[in-house]
Amino acid sequence: xxxxxxxxxxxxxxxxxxxxxxxxxxxxxxxxxxxxxxxxxxxxxxxxxxxxxxxxxxxxxxxxxxxxxxxxxxxxxxxxxxxxxxxxxxxxxxxxxxxxxxxxxxxxxxxxxxxxxxxxxxxxxxxxxxxxxxxxxxxxxxxxxxxxxxxxxxxxxxxxxxxxxxxxxxxxxxxxxxxxxxxxxxxxxxxxxxxxxxxxxxxxxxxxxxxxxxxxxxxxxxxxxxxxxxxxxxxxxxxxxxxxxxxxxxxxxxxxxxxxxxxxxxxxxxx
Amino acid sequence: xxxxxxxxxxxxxxxxxxxxxxxxxxxxxxxxxxxxxxxxxxxxxxxxxxxxxxxxxxxxxxxxxxxxxxxxxxxxxxxxxxxxxxxxxxxxxxxxxxxxxxxxxxxxxxxxxxxxxxxxxxxxxxxxxxxxxxxxxxxxxxxxxxxxxxxxxxxxxxxxxxxxxxxxxxxxxxxxxxxxxxxxxxxxxxxxxxxxxxxxxxxxxxxxxxxxxxxxxxxxxxxxxxxxxxxxxxxxxxxxxxxxxxxxxxxxxxxxxxxxxxxxxxxxxxxxxxxxxxxxx
Numbered sequence: 001x002x003x004x005x006x007x008x009x010x011x012x013x014x015x016x017x018x019x020x021x022x023x024x025x026x027x028x029x030x031x032x033x034x035x036x037x038x039x040x041x042x043x044x045x046x047x048x049x050x051x052x053x054x055x056x057x058x059x060x061x062x063x064x065x066x067x068x069x070x071x072x073x074x075x076x077x078x079x080x081x082x083x084x085x086x087x088x089x090x091x092x093x094x095x096x097x098x099x100x101x102x103x104x105x106x107x108x109x110x111x112x113x114x115x116x117x118x119x120x121x122x123x124x125x126x127x128x129x130x131x132x133x134x135x136x137x138x139x140x141x142x143x144x145x146x147x148x149x150x151x152x153x154x155x156x157x158x159x160x161x162x163x164x165x166x167x168x169x170x171x172x173x174x175x176x177x178x179x180x181x182x183x184x185x186x187x188x189x190x191x192x193x194x195x196x197x198x199x200x201x202x203x204x205x206x207x208x209x210x211x212x213x214x215x216x217x218x219x220x221x222x223x224x225x226x227x228x229x230x231x232x233x234x235x236x237x238x239x240x241x242x243x244x245x246x247x248x249x250x251x252x253x254x255x256x257x258x259x260x261x262x263x264x265x266x267x268x269x270x271x
Numbered sequence: 272x273x274x275x276x277x278x279x280x281x282x283x284x285x286x287x288x289x290x291x292x293x294x295x296x297x298x299x300x301x302x303x304x305x306x307x308x309x310x311x312x313x314x315x316x317x318x319x320x321x322x323x324x325x326x327x328x329x330x331x332x333x334x335x336x337x338x339x340x341x342x343x344x345x346x347x348x349x350x351x352x353x354x355x356x357x358x359x360x361x362x363x364x365x366x367x368x369x370x371x372x373x374x375x376x377x378x379x380x381x382x383x384x385x386x387x388x389x390x391x392x393x394x395x396x397x398x399x400x401x402x403x404x405x406x407x408x409x410x411x412x413x414x415x416x417x418x419x420x421x422x423x424x425x426x427x428x429x430x431x432x433x434x435x436x437x438x439x440x441x442x443x444x445x446x447x448x449x450x451x452x453x454x455x456x457x458x459x460x461x462x463x464x465x466x467x468x469x470x471x472x473x474x475x476x477x478x479x480x481x482x483x484x485x486x487x488x489x490x491x492x493x494x495x496x497x498x499x500x501x502x503x504x505x506x507x508x509x510x511x512x513x514x515x516x517x518x519x520x521x522x523x524x525x526x527x528x529x530x531x532x533x534x535x536x537x538x539x540x541x542x543x544x545x546x547x548x549x550x551x552x
Contacts, residue, residue: 070444072440072443072444075440075443100446100447100448101446102446103443103444103445103446104445104446105446107444107445108444110437110440110441110444112437114435114437114438114440114441115441116438116441116442116456116460117438117460118459118460118462127442127445127447127456128445128446128447131442131445131447131451131452131455131456132446132447177441180441180445181444181445184445184446
């Protein structure tokens with residue numbers, strides 16, 4: 001089932017060196033909003049159980065790229081996608097693939113914390129399971145606790161699980177959203193600038209969390225904050241005007257980038 | 272220069288006074304009506320008024336218990352027909368803003384909203400009363416439902432549209448199918464606003480008289496059968512007000528007081544519910 005694709009030099013090397021597996025293979029991915037060509041042929045591989053950061057200036061297509069990975073891009077009227085995305089060898093854009101199942105395997109955390117306003121903390125975390133039909137109270141209790149522990153939120157909320165999710169602070173709400181995404185046990189977690197609306201302390205917690213979670217699931221994080229990418233990620237992809245400029249292990253991208261444009265961006269000459 | 276300054280000052284004061292006056296004039300009828308209602312109606316309000324059937328013509332005493340219950344039944348019937356239809360149609364219109372059917376539904380609702388209420392009564396008369404050959408609570412409920420429907424539809428549409436896209440995306444990103452997201456996430460998030468709309472709508476139809484004249488018809492006795500004519504507060508007020516008896520006039524005022532109190536109460540509750548919805552955000 002696994003399809004062989006042209007190796008991307010640096011990553012492929014690192015991958016074979018560390019005996020890691022490419023979990024997501026993206027081949028010649030194009031995306032449009034109506035006639036606006038946002039992604040122009042992106043090819044890269046995302047490694048299992050690692051943190052991959054997507055960086056680039058505003059409007060370069062980072063978020064669109066991320067939203068293509070769980071088929072959220074197509075929800076916008078007029079949005080179109082071309083190309084292939086294989087997750088564990090399965091083409092998620094193949095005809096007959098139900099996006100609902102793809103989204104269950106590939107969770108997402110958004111830029112702004114967006115807990116369900118009518119639900120309690122508990123119900124927010126349980127939402128993915130409850131709305132998929134899970135009724136077993138014991139099982140739900142277990143999963144909610146596990147997800148909240150994973151999201152490093154359990155100790156702060158265990159005494160008020162039935163308070164509204166919106167009663168938490170911004171940073172806590174974002175961790176609640178992470179717990180909500182984790183509760184359905186995704187294989188991949190997409191994070192779209194998850195800390196951009198948070199204070200520095202909360203930002204740090206989210207970053208620690210991303211590192212911690214990468215032991216068990218693959219993480220793709222979009223960020224406009226290069227320090228954050230350097231701190232949190234194993235691999236970094238630099239996007240510019242819808243094209244992939246450079247992709248490789250994070251330390252390499254930040255210490256000896258191959259493309260002058262990458263260097264310019266990282267050293268703050270534009271963007 | 273000074274002159275100009277004073278002129279500006281004066282104009283400002285004059286305009287402020289004019290707007291204040293207009294506001295007062297707008298508020299005056301409501302308070303005058305309330306005042307007058309309380310003054311004239313309160314004397315006929317007693318325990319009997321809420322518990323007894325209307326007395327025989329010309330005799331003092333008796334009450335409007337059956338009319339109050341009748342209004343309750345009529346409004347419930349209208350709600351059973353109008354609310355689910357309005358909510359689901361509103362949901363459709365909100366979620367498919369560009370669909371042709373949505374545009375038609377929205378336009379129809381607006382037209383329906385402007386239709387004189389007696390026309391709604393005529394409609395129910397033709398659809399239910401004529402085939403059944405007698406007046407009924409059901410036909411009254413239908414007439415009121417026709418008036419309730421557009422209010423519920425438009426409020427639902429507006430409230431569902433207010434649900435932030437980010438909330439929907441959060442649900443979809445969890446792998447929740449679209450229809451389930453709509454029913455379990457979008458609708459509950461809009462629920463408080465929709466409830467407010469329903470209450471405002473109910474307050475509106477509770478006081479309608481014209482559509483009930485030849486549908487619910489009125490009844491001087493208890494009736495629990497939706498297929499039989501039923502009493503309603505506005506009808507009772509109408510027939511008592513045009514009667515020649517002094518006591519009935521007083522009871523008509525009392526009935527009006529009760530009706531206005533109910534409508535006012537519903538509006539206040541609706542307001543309260545609306546502010547509660549906006550708070551947690």
